[in-house]
Amino acid sequence: MKSLKLSSNMEDYLESIYNLEKFNKVARVKDIAQWLQVKMPSVSGALRVLSRKNLIKHERHGYVELTASGRTIAEQVQQKHQDLTDFFTGVLRINPAQAARDACRVEHVVSRTTMNQIKKFMRKSVNQKKTKKRKKNRYGKKSSR
Amino acid sequence: MKSLKLSSNMEDYLESIYNLEKFNKVARVKDIAQWLQVKMPSVSGALRVLSRKNLIKHERHGYVELTASGRTIAEQVQQKHQDLTDFFTGVLRINPAQAARDACRVEHVVSRTTMNQIKKFMRKSVNQKKTKKRKKNRYGKKSSR
DNA sequence: TATAATTATTAGGTACGCCTAACTTCAACC
DNA sequence: GGTTGAAGTTAGGCGTACCTAATAATTATA
Known part of the structure; x- marks a missing residue:
């Protein structure tokens, strides 16, 4: 291991590469820049750092690829x-766009403990809803929606 | 208005001054440093910034005081x-120490919208609990605790 | 009141992460 | 195969926020 803790920003770079690989098949500097709303030189700089940590593979002017360990972190x-997006929309009833924005920022600062509790x-809310439905049905009331 | 958006760190400085004024009557550089786990020169630097933005009053070697606008932000x-701490402990059942740590970081990145929904x-959970209790009592079951 | 200890500031350096400007490389087309 | 435009890199600069070391001011104590 080169160094243990990754900054929020570096996590964002990994995540964007992950998503671009998924949606576009390949990740290019330009697309990462666009995704993260930064300029290309910022991406070049970040990629150098991530390469040195062996989280990505990147040859000059080539596509960017996650290594196994990079992929693990990105995932x-x-x-x-x-999970945060689901929580925000499903439990807190935040609209999807805002939920996504909040998730983007909260994902880097929230603890593992709290994520687990979320x-x-x-899971509990889902069960409760199921239970409610069952009960209503059993007592012959019409189920909501 | 000097500048509109305050960094997480500057918000932390304001918040610590607010808390120190509340608990210690006055806020001193040394106490702020201790509170935020940084060294005194970092505090001196931050105070210069906050002074320029008219969020605090601070004369050389004197106590630090929030201005009206500084206090508003701090509050x-x-x-x-x-609110986040309450949510984490009360709803998510996180232990108080961890809840405090998470609140400290989340408070700077969570949107107003999401805070409102939280x-x-x-409020809704509280009402539901009350309702449950009432129901139980009405049906003659012994109330929990 | 002079000295010692504490508190605060300044000076100067590091790391990160962004930018613009200038340059290079690549690919695509004539 | 040379030209051109897009993509990428390098160089150099800026702001933030932290640090240590050195210095100054204040407060406490002998």
Whole structure:
């Protein structure tokens, strides 16, 4: 391991590469820049750092690719992002656009503990809803929606 | 208005001054440093910035005091902090220490919209609990605790 | 009141992350 | 194969926020 803790910004770069690989097949400097709303030289700089940490593979003027360890980190961040978005929209009833914006920023600062509790809470809410429905049906009341 | 958006760090400085004024009557450079786990020169630097923005009053070697506008910001941040802490402990069942740590970081990145929904959600949970209790009592079951 | 200890400031340096401007490389087309 | 435009890199600069070391001011104590 080169260094253990990754900055929020570097996590964002990894996450954007991950998403671009997923949606565009390949990740290019220009697309990363556009995704993150920064200029290309900022991306070049970041890629140099991530390369040195062996989180990406990147040859001059070539596509950017995640390494296995880079992918692991990206997936973790992405998962947090997804879980937070679900929580914000599903539980807190935030509109999707705002939920995404908040998730983007919260995902870098929220603890593992809290993420776990959030997921636990969501599982519980789902069960409660199911239970409610069952009860209503059992008592012959019309189910909501 | 000098400049509109304050960095997370500057918000932290304001918040710590606010808390120190509240708990210690006065805020001193040394105490701020201790509170935020930074060295005194970092505090001196930050205070210069906040002074220029008219958010604090600070004469060389004197106590630090919030101005009206500084206090307003500090109170807003502090309120978010409190609401998030309540949410984390009360709803998500996070232990108080971890809740405080998360609140400290989330308070700077979460949107107003989401904060509002969090508060709404908490009010709703409280009501639901009350309702449950009432129901239980009405049906003659022993109330929890 | 002079000295010691504490508190605060200034000076100067580092790391990060962004930018613009200038240059290079690549690919695509004539 | 040379030209041209897009994509990418390098160079150099800026702002933020932290640090250590050195210095200054204040407060406490002998």
